[in-house]
Amino acid sequence: MKNTALTTTHEALGAKMVPFAGYNMPVQYDGVNIEHETVRQAVGVFDVSHMGEFLIEGPNALALIQKVSSNDATKLTIGKAQYSYLPNDNGGVVDDLIIYKIKEETYLLVVNASNIEKDWNWITSKNDVGAIMRDLSEDYSLLAIQGPKAIEAMQPLTSHDLSAIKFYNFEVGDFAGIENVIISATGYTGSGGFEIYCKNSEAKQIWDKVVEAGAKPIGLAARDTLRLEMGYCLYGNDIDDTTSPLEAGLGWVTKFTKTFTNSEALQAEKTNGLTNKLVAFTLDERGIPRHGYDIVDADGQKIGVVTSGTMSPSLGIGIGLGYVPKDFAAVDGKIHIQIRKKAIPATVVKLPFYKG
Amino acid sequence: MNIPSELKYTKDHEWVKIEGDVATVGITDFAQSELGDIVYVEVETVDETLNIEDVFGTVEAVKTVSDLFLPLSGEIIEFNEGLEDEPEVVNSDPYEGGWMIKIKFSNPEELETLLSDADYKALIGA
Numbered sequence: 001m002k003n004t005a006l007t008t009t010h011e012a013l014g015a016k017m018v019p020f021a022g023y024n025m026p027v028q029y030d031g032v033n034i035e036h037e038t039v040r041q042a043v044g045v046f047d048v049s050h051m052g053e054f055l056i057e058g059p060n061a062l063a064l065i066q067k068v069s070s071n072d073a074t075k076l077t078i079g080k081a082q083y084s085y086l087p088n089d090n091g092g093v094v095d096d097l098i099i100y101k102i103k104e105e106t107y108l109l110v111v112n113a114s115n116i117e118k119d120w121n122w123i124t125s126k127n128d129v130g131a132i133m134r135d136l137s138e139d140y141s142l143l144a145i146q147g148p149k150a151i152e153a154m155q156p157l158t159s160h161d162l163s164a165i166k167f168y169n170f171e172v173g174d175f176a177g178i179e180n181v182i183i184s185a186t187g188y189t190g191s192g193g194f195e196i197y198c199k200n201s202e203a204k205q206i207w208d209k210v211v212e213a214g215a216k217p218i219g220l221a222a223r224d225t226l227r228l229e230m231g232y233c234l235y236g237n238d239i240d241d242t243t244s245p246l247e248a249g250l251g252w253v254t255k256f257t258k259t260f261t262n263s264e265a266l267q268a269e270k271t272n273g274l275t276n277k278l279v280a281f282t283l284d285e286r287g288i289p290r291h292g293y294d295i296v297d298a299d300g301q302k303i304g305v306v307t308s309g310t311m312s313p314s315l316g317i318g319i320g321l322g323y324v325p326k327d328f329a330a331v332d333g334k335i336h337i338q339i340r341k342k343a344i345p346a347t348v349v350k351l352p353f354y355k356g
Numbered sequence: 357m358n359i360p361s362e363l364k365y366t367k368d369h370e371w372v373k374i375e376g377d378v379a380t381v382g383i384t385d386f387a388q389s390e391l392g393d394i395v396y397v398e399v400e401t402v403d404e405t406l407n408i409e410d411v412f413g414t415v416e417a418v419k420t421v422s423d424l425f426l427p428l429s430g431e432i433i434e435f436n437e438g439l440e441d442e443p444e445v446v447n448s449d450p451y452e453g454g455w456m457i458k459i460k461f462s463n464p465e466e467l468e469t470l471l472s473d474a475d476y477k478a479l480i481g482a
Contacts, residue, residue, distance in 0.1 A: 027419075028392060032418045032419065221418060221419050286396065340398075
């Protein structure tokens with residue numbers, strides 16, 4: 001099992017550690033509900049250094065990225081980031097990722113920890129254009145500083161005007177006494193804030209200063225409840241090698257104005273109409289939906305599967321995502337979630353669950 | 357870790373308090389701490405007569421679901437309905453306010469299968 005640069009720091013804080021994607025990661029410190037609340041109301045910091053980072057460089061870097069990713073990376077200018085995914089050849093998704101344009105001919109791809117090796121091999125296999133690829137995953141740390149008070153609390157740590165960095169933009173500069181870190185206005189919580197990319201040797205100093213400035217440590221359990229309240233997809237739960245990105249609602253980052261891996265088949269799928277849809281639902285009665293539970297109709301017939309579910313800490317009700325036939329996908333539609341022996345009624349809703 | 361000496365325990369991390377032919381059952385301090393924030397306790401077996409080790413309910417934390425196993429055969433005569441609205445009491449007060457069910461147990465010989473506080477401490481390495 002791998003450690004991040006901060007594993008001993010988490011252990012010293014009394015975090016409960018769990019294996020996640022091959023890394024020894026903090027799942028919680030004080031409790032998932034209080035940590036969730038901290039990010040919704042104040043500011044928290046997550047060690048998400050298990051995430052993978054690939055640098056793609058050279059005159060053909062963009063050509064390779066355009067080929068393997070679904071979104072249009074020609075729209076990126078220096079200092080901008082873009083959410084995208086890597087389609088596979090069979091209608092599924094290799095991974096979802098964020099692509100940063102660092103400078104001309106230099107892009108940073110941030111991928112899921114569980115997929116680092118798969119993504120590397122996949123992109124390498126498509127690299128017949130001679131782009132230069134470097135895997136920085138083992139060398140870089142990532143701290144997510146998230147919450148409505150993130151800007152105010154972190155401003156003293158940098159000479160950059162944090163309030164001026166727009167969503168999905170980034171700057172490279174000083175932070176917590178370290179030069180040349182990426183300060184990115186991105187995140188996976190829906191509560192605003194930043195993600196800081198730095199070298200492993202710099203992570204401890206940055207973590208300490210961020211905590212000193214008022215951010216509370218937050219574990220992966222709250223990361224999951226926070227992202228689910230926004231309806232953000234989690235690779236391995238809501239999307240995977242077999243799920244259609246279009247059915248998953250990733251059409252907004254699927255740009256048919258260019259050709260890319262499997263784009264013809266995806267275009268045809270879109271034209272022919274989708275069979276299923278990933279929907280968001282809330283339970284009408286007490287209960288908690290979980291990954292893998294059946295979704296059934298009013299007669300108890302199975303119509304789909306829950307891909308993510310939890311008790312929403314902000315709303316105090318059971319919330320989830322799952323695939324259903326499109327006839328059941330309309331907002332306000334009624335479905336049922338099979339929880340043990342009972343089919344609990346649920347309502348299809350619009351995302352996000354949590355509206356701040 | 358709080359493990360009261362007057363209670364009996366099971367390997368499934370439940371505590372049992374015997375009063376006459378009635379046993380009160382909950383989960384241990386260790387169990388609630390491992391589960392994390394408890395958000396739902398579901399018991400729909402009141403008035404049913406079940407066997408030792410049968411599932412009598414479910415406790416759900418934010419991240420996990422765990423079955424609750426009956427420590428003694430008998431009739432489930434009461435569920436702590438306060439937990440429906442305040443399941444977090446299982447975290448804050450596992451041995452008093454967080455009790456889950458009362459059983460009218462039918463086979464006193466099964467009491468021998470329960471663990472002492474010392475046995476339970478050894479089980480969890482406390």
